[in-house]
Amino acid sequence: MENDCLFRHTLIKSLMARSFEGEEDAIYAIWEPLGTQVISIVGETGFDSLYARSLFLTHKYCPWYILASETLPATERFMEIKMNLESMTPAQFKEGSSLQLITFTDILASLIGEQLTLRILYSAWSTNILDIVGKERANE
Numbered sequence: 033m034e035n036d037c038l039f040r041h042t043l044i045k046s047l048m049a050r051s052f053e054g055e056e057d058a059i060y061a062i063w064e065p066l067g068t069q070v071i072s073i074v075g076e077t078g079f080d081s082l083y084a085r086s087l088f089l090t091h092k093y094c095p096w097y098i099l100a101s102e103t104l105p106a107t108e109r110f111m112e113i114k115m116n117l118e119s120m121t122p123a124q125f126k127e128g129s130s131l132q133l134i135t136f137t138d139i140l141a142s143l144i145g146e147q148l149t150l151r152i153l154y155s156a157w158s159t160n161i162l163d164i165v166g167k168e169r170a171n172e
Contacts, residue, residue, distance in 0.1 A: 037141070040150060041134055047157060048130045059117070059129055063110050065156040070140065073152070086136035087112060090128055096120060097128035 047062060071079045091097050098115045117125055141149040 040137055044133050059113055069152045069156045082139055085139055086132050089135045090132040094128040094131060096124055
Protein backbone atom coordinates (compact mmCIF):
# COMPACT_ATOMS: atom_id res chain seq x y z
CA MET A 33 0.00 0.00 0.00
CA GLU A 34 2.84 2.38 0.90
CA ASN A 35 4.43 1.68 -2.50
CA ASP A 36 1.17 2.67 -4.21
CA CYS A 37 1.19 5.99 -2.36
CA LEU A 38 4.83 6.59 -3.32
CA PHE A 39 4.05 5.61 -6.90
CA ARG A 40 1.13 8.06 -6.97
CA HIS A 41 3.27 10.87 -5.56
CA THR A 42 6.06 10.16 -8.07
CA LEU A 43 3.54 10.03 -10.88
CA ILE A 44 2.07 13.39 -9.89
CA LYS A 45 5.51 15.01 -9.56
CA SER A 46 6.49 13.71 -13.00
CA LEU A 47 3.24 14.87 -14.53
CA MET A 48 3.57 18.30 -12.95
CA ALA A 49 7.20 18.64 -14.07
CA ARG A 50 6.18 17.81 -17.64
CA SER A 51 3.30 20.27 -17.56
CA PHE A 52 5.67 23.09 -16.60
CA GLU A 53 8.09 22.37 -19.43
CA GLY A 54 5.68 24.00 -21.84
CA GLU A 55 2.81 26.33 -21.16
CA GLU A 56 1.92 26.76 -17.52
CA ASP A 57 -1.80 26.78 -18.33
CA ALA A 58 -1.36 23.04 -18.84
CA ILE A 59 -2.29 22.72 -15.15
CA TYR A 60 -5.92 23.02 -16.26
CA ALA A 61 -5.39 19.94 -18.42
CA ILE A 62 -4.48 18.09 -15.24
CA TRP A 63 -7.29 19.31 -12.97
CA GLU A 64 -10.22 19.31 -15.41
CA PRO A 65 -10.16 15.60 -16.36
CA LEU A 66 -9.43 14.70 -12.74
CA GLY A 67 -12.42 16.76 -11.67
CA THR A 68 -14.64 15.03 -14.19
CA GLN A 69 -13.61 11.58 -12.94
CA VAL A 70 -13.95 12.43 -9.23
CA ILE A 71 -17.28 14.19 -9.73
CA SER A 72 -18.64 11.05 -11.37
CA ILE A 73 -18.01 9.20 -8.09
CA VAL A 74 -18.55 11.74 -5.28
CA GLY A 75 -20.60 14.43 -7.02
CA GLU A 76 -19.87 18.12 -7.46
CA THR A 77 -20.31 18.99 -3.80
CA GLY A 78 -17.96 16.17 -2.80
CA PHE A 79 -15.35 17.28 -5.31
CA ASP A 80 -15.65 20.91 -4.23
CA SER A 81 -15.17 19.90 -0.59
CA LEU A 82 -12.08 17.83 -1.40
CA TYR A 83 -10.67 20.60 -3.58
CA ALA A 84 -11.25 23.28 -0.91
CA ARG A 85 -9.69 21.09 1.77
CA SER A 86 -6.62 20.40 -0.36
CA LEU A 87 -6.30 24.12 -1.08
CA PHE A 88 -6.53 24.94 2.65
CA LEU A 89 -3.91 22.33 3.59
CA THR A 90 -1.61 23.48 0.79
CA HIS A 91 -1.87 27.06 2.03
CA LYS A 92 -0.59 25.94 5.45
CA TYR A 93 2.72 24.80 3.89
CA CYS A 94 2.83 27.32 1.03
CA PRO A 95 1.42 30.51 2.61
CA TRP A 96 1.77 32.44 -0.63
CA TYR A 97 -0.74 30.09 -2.26
CA ILE A 98 -4.06 31.93 -2.61
CA LEU A 99 -7.19 30.57 -0.94
CA ALA A 100 -10.65 31.12 -2.37
CA SER A 101 -12.61 33.66 -0.39
CA GLU A 102 -15.84 31.78 -1.07
CA THR A 103 -17.18 28.67 -2.75
CA LEU A 104 -17.07 29.25 -6.48
CA PRO A 105 -19.58 27.97 -9.03
CA ALA A 106 -18.54 25.00 -11.14
CA THR A 107 -17.76 27.25 -14.12
CA GLU A 108 -15.14 29.04 -12.01
CA ARG A 109 -14.00 26.00 -10.01
CA PHE A 110 -10.31 26.43 -10.76
CA MET A 111 -10.17 30.23 -10.46
CA GLU A 112 -7.54 29.92 -7.71
CA ILE A 113 -5.22 28.32 -10.23
CA LYS A 114 -5.43 31.37 -12.46
CA MET A 115 -5.02 33.77 -9.52
CA ASN A 116 -2.01 31.83 -8.25
CA LEU A 117 -0.48 31.59 -11.70
CA GLU A 118 -0.68 35.36 -12.11
CA SER A 119 0.60 36.26 -8.65
CA MET A 120 3.54 33.89 -8.09
CA THR A 121 6.91 33.10 -9.46
CA PRO A 122 6.95 29.96 -11.62
CA ALA A 123 8.84 28.07 -8.87
CA GLN A 124 6.27 29.02 -6.21
CA PHE A 125 3.40 28.10 -8.49
CA LYS A 126 4.94 24.74 -9.36
CA GLU A 127 5.60 23.93 -5.70
CA GLY A 128 2.12 24.94 -4.54
CA SER A 129 0.32 23.26 -7.43
CA SER A 130 2.21 20.00 -6.96
CA LEU A 131 1.53 20.00 -3.23
CA GLN A 132 -2.16 20.73 -3.75
CA LEU A 133 -2.55 17.89 -6.25
CA ILE A 134 -0.70 15.44 -3.99
CA THR A 135 -2.78 16.59 -1.01
CA PHE A 136 -6.00 16.25 -3.01
CA THR A 137 -5.17 12.68 -4.04
CA ASP A 138 -4.02 11.81 -0.50
CA ILE A 139 -7.39 12.90 0.87
CA LEU A 140 -9.20 11.05 -1.91
CA ALA A 141 -7.18 7.89 -1.28
CA SER A 142 -7.95 8.04 2.44
CA LEU A 143 -11.67 8.10 1.61
CA ILE A 144 -11.98 5.66 -1.28
CA GLY A 145 -8.74 3.69 -1.14
CA GLU A 146 -5.46 3.80 -3.00
CA GLN A 147 -6.41 1.39 -5.78
CA LEU A 148 -9.58 3.25 -6.77
CA THR A 149 -7.70 6.55 -6.60
CA LEU A 150 -5.06 5.18 -8.96
CA ARG A 151 -7.79 4.00 -11.33
CA ILE A 152 -9.29 7.49 -11.33
CA LEU A 153 -5.88 8.99 -12.12
CA TYR A 154 -5.36 6.51 -14.95
CA SER A 155 -8.77 7.37 -16.38
CA ALA A 156 -8.18 11.10 -16.08
CA TRP A 157 -4.61 11.18 -17.34
CA SER A 158 -4.30 7.99 -19.40
CA THR A 159 -2.19 9.40 -22.22
CA ASN A 160 0.10 11.38 -19.94
CA ILE A 161 0.56 8.47 -17.53
CA LEU A 162 1.50 6.05 -20.29
CA ASP A 163 4.16 8.49 -21.48
CA ILE A 164 5.58 8.96 -17.97
CA VAL A 165 5.59 5.25 -17.06
CA GLY A 166 7.20 4.38 -20.38
CA LYS A 167 9.98 6.93 -19.89
CA GLU A 168 10.61 5.88 -16.30
CA ARG A 169 10.85 2.21 -17.27
CA ALA A 170 13.27 3.12 -20.06
CA ASN A 171 15.48 4.89 -17.49
CA GLU A 172 15.65 1.86 -15.14
